[in-house]
Amino acid sequence: MLQQAIKKVLLLFIIMLLIILPVTSVPSLHAEASKPVHILLLYDSLAKGTSKAGNVEALQRMLATFSVKVTLQSFDTYQKGELDQYSQVIGVHNVPDIAVSNRAFLNDIEEYTGSYLHIGTNAPAIVMNKLRLSLNHINEDTIRLSIDHFSEPSIQADSLSYIVSHSGSSHGLIASRNSDRQSPYGVVGEEMAYVSFFEQGNLSELAIGYVLRDWLGWSEQSSTYVVFKEIYPFSDLIRLEKLADELYEAGIPFIVSVRPVFSNLDYPATKRYLETLKYVQSRNGNVVVNVPVVASTISQLDRDLNKSFELFIDAMAKQGVAPLGIGAEMYWTYDQHYANSGLGLFDTAVLFPNEKLMHKSQVNSSLSFPTSLYSLQLRFLDALEYKETAIADLPMNTAITFDFNDNEQQLVQAVQRLRDSWVTFADLKYGDHTVTTQANTIRSSGGSLYINDQLIDLATAREEVSEEFEYKPKVEKSFERWFNVQNKVFIVIILVTIVAFGGFFIIGHRLYKRKYFK
Structure with a gap:
C-alpha cells in the first residue's frame, strides 16, 4: 500500500511538472523571439x-x-x-x-x-x-x-x-x-x-x-507606399482634400505624415485640421504622426514628448482619426531622449533622411521598430531602367515620398506621375500596426481601423466646426451694468444736444437770411 501511495504521489508530481513547465517556458521563448537582431x-x-x-x-x-x-x-x-x-x-x-x-x-x-x-x-x-x-x-x-x-x-x-x-x-x-x-x-x-x-x-x-x-534571412513580404509629408495645421486643407479625392479616384492608397498640435486642441482651427484628416482617412488615406520640428532655440527644453504625443493622439481618436505610425528623420532613433519619450508609443515608422541633426541625448545604438519604411523619392526610380511594366515589391518596405505644398500644379503633376508609375502601391491599414496611449489603443488589421477595439466607420460624415469660440474666459467686471446704463444716458444726451444744435443752426440761418433781405 505504501509503494502504491508513493507511485501515485510521483505520478501526480510528474503531471504537475508537465502542466507547469510549458506555461512557464512560453513567455521566455516569446521574449527571445520578439527581441530584435x-x-x-x-x-x-x-x-x-x-x-x-x-x-x-x-x-x-x-x-x-x-x-x-x-x-x-x-x-x-x-x-x-x-x-x-x-x-x-x-x-x-x-x-x-x-x-x-x-x-x-x-x-x-x-x-x-x-x-x-x-x-x-x-x-x-x-x-x-x-x-x-x-x-x-x-x-x-x-x-x-x-x-x-x-x-x-x-x-x-x-x-x-x-x-x-x-x-x-x-x-x-x-x-x-x-x-x-x-x-x-x-x-x-x-x-x-x-x-x-x-x-x-x-x-x-x-x-x-x-x-x-x-x-x-528576411522572409517577410515587402510593400511600397506613397507618403505625402510636411503637412501642418496651417497648410491648405482644401487643397489636401482635393488631393485625397484625386488619389482616391485614381485608385492609389496613400499615407499623410502630419505635424502634431501640442496645445490649443479645443480651438476651431485644430478641430478643422482633424476633420480634414478624417476626410482624408475616408478617401483611402492613412495617417501617421510626424515628429515635431526641432529648432535650436527649443532643443533643450524639457518637454514631456510622451504626454504631448498622447494628448494629440487622443484628440485624433476622439474625432475618429486613427494614426498608424510615426514619421521621423532617422537621427531620432539614435537619441535616447526621443526614443524613450515619444517614439515608444508606435510600432511602425517612416524614416526620412537626416536634414539637420538636432540631438538632445545622442547614442550610437538605434531604436528598432517591427515595421519601418525606407523613404525614396520617385525621381530616384524614374532614373532606372526596368524589365517589367508593373513590379509589385522592392526588397524592403519602401515609402515613395512627396512634400505637400499649396502649389496646385505641382501636386497635379505628382498625382499624374503616380498614375503613370510602374509601382503597385500598398494600403498601410492592411498590415498590423498599433499605436498605444494610456487612454486609447489604435490598431489596423485586414484593411479595417479600430479604436479601443471599436471598428471605425470610414464613411462617417464630417462635423461642421463653428467659428464661434471663446478664446479667453470672460472676467466678471464690477459696476459693468451701471456703466452700460450711464453710457446709454450719455449717448441720449449727446444725440439730443446735436439735434438742438441743429435746430438752433437752422433758426439762426433763417433769421440772418431775413435780415439780409431787409
Missing part, C-alpha cells in the same frame, strides 16, 4: 566630400527596414572582444588607400564565428578565404549595374572591386562600359558575405537591399 555596423570613414558620402547613413536606414537594432562604431574605436557580443557584423570600407590598422579588430575578426558582411575594398582575409574570393581592384570605372528587374546604364564608380571568382549565392551584375569586365554585385555565403561597392543616389542604394535580405 542586434548588428554592429563598423566603418572606416563617412567619406564626406566624395561619391560615397551618405552611404553609411543610408545603410542605417536600410537596416532599420529589416527591424534590426544597429550599433554604429568606427574601426578606430573598436575594442578587443566586442565582436563576441554580436551574431552579425557589417564592415564598410570607403577609403581604399588606407587599410584598417586597429589590431584588436584584425585579431578578433580572424576568430569570429558569427556572420560578417563586408562592403567595399580591403576585405579581411577570413572573408576572402571562406567565400573563396578573387578580386580585381579598379580605381575608377563607368559601369552598368543590374539587379532583379532594375538596371542603371551609367554609374561612375570609384574604388570598385570586380569579383573574379567566388563561392556562395550571387546578387546582381556589374559590367564595365569600357571593357569586357563583369562580375556579381554581391555574394552571400553561409557565414560571410561581400558587396563590391555601395553609394547613395544610384541603383547600388537599392541593390544593397537584395543582399541584406538574403544575408539576414
Whole structure:
C-alpha cells in the first residue's frame, strides 16, 4: 500500500511538472523571439566630400527596414572582444588607400564565428578565404549595374572591386562600359558575405537591399507606399482634400505624415485640421504622426514628448482619426531622449533622411521598430531602367515620398506621375500596426481601423466646426451694468444736444437770411 501511495504521489508530481513547465517556458521563448537582431555596423570613414558620402547613413536606414537594432562604431574605436557580443557584423570600407590598422579588430575578426558582411575594398582575409574570393581592384570605372528587374546604364564608380571568382549565392551584375569586365554585385555565403561597392543616389542604394535580405534571412513580404509629408495645421486643407479625392479616384492608397498640435486642441482651427484628416482617412488615406520640428532655440527644453504625443493622439481618436505610425528623420532613433519619450508609443515608422541633426541625448545604438519604411523619392526610380511594366515589391518596405505644398500644379503633376508609375502601391491599414496611449489603443488589421477595439466607420460624415469660440474666459467686471446704463444716458444726451444744435443752426440761418433781405 505504501509503494502504491508513493507511485501515485510521483505520478501526480510528474503531471504537475508537465502542466507547469510549458506555461512557464512560453513567455521566455516569446521574449527571445520578439527581441530584435542586434548588428554592429563598423566603418572606416563617412567619406564626406566624395561619391560615397551618405552611404553609411543610408545603410542605417536600410537596416532599420529589416527591424534590426544597429550599433554604429568606427574601426578606430573598436575594442578587443566586442565582436563576441554580436551574431552579425557589417564592415564598410570607403577609403581604399588606407587599410584598417586597429589590431584588436584584425585579431578578433580572424576568430569570429558569427556572420560578417563586408562592403567595399580591403576585405579581411577570413572573408576572402571562406567565400573563396578573387578580386580585381579598379580605381575608377563607368559601369552598368543590374539587379532583379532594375538596371542603371551609367554609374561612375570609384574604388570598385570586380569579383573574379567566388563561392556562395550571387546578387546582381556589374559590367564595365569600357571593357569586357563583369562580375556579381554581391555574394552571400553561409557565414560571410561581400558587396563590391555601395553609394547613395544610384541603383547600388537599392541593390544593397537584395543582399541584406538574403544575408539576414528576411522572409517577410515587402510593400511600397506613397507618403505625402510636411503637412501642418496651417497648410491648405482644401487643397489636401482635393488631393485625397484625386488619389482616391485614381485608385492609389496613400499615407499623410502630419505635424502634431501640442496645445490649443479645443480651438476651431485644430478641430478643422482633424476633420480634414478624417476626410482624408475616408478617401483611402492613412495617417501617421510626424515628429515635431526641432529648432535650436527649443532643443533643450524639457518637454514631456510622451504626454504631448498622447494628448494629440487622443484628440485624433476622439474625432475618429486613427494614426498608424510615426514619421521621423532617422537621427531620432539614435537619441535616447526621443526614443524613450515619444517614439515608444508606435510600432511602425517612416524614416526620412537626416536634414539637420538636432540631438538632445545622442547614442550610437538605434531604436528598432517591427515595421519601418525606407523613404525614396520617385525621381530616384524614374532614373532606372526596368524589365517589367508593373513590379509589385522592392526588397524592403519602401515609402515613395512627396512634400505637400499649396502649389496646385505641382501636386497635379505628382498625382499624374503616380498614375503613370510602374509601382503597385500598398494600403498601410492592411498590415498590423498599433499605436498605444494610456487612454486609447489604435490598431489596423485586414484593411479595417479600430479604436479601443471599436471598428471605425470610414464613411462617417464630417462635423461642421463653428467659428464661434471663446478664446479667453470672460472676467466678471464690477459696476459693468451701471456703466452700460450711464453710457446709454450719455449717448441720449449727446444725440439730443446735436439735434438742438441743429435746430438752433437752422433758426439762426433763417433769421440772418431775413435780415439780409431787409
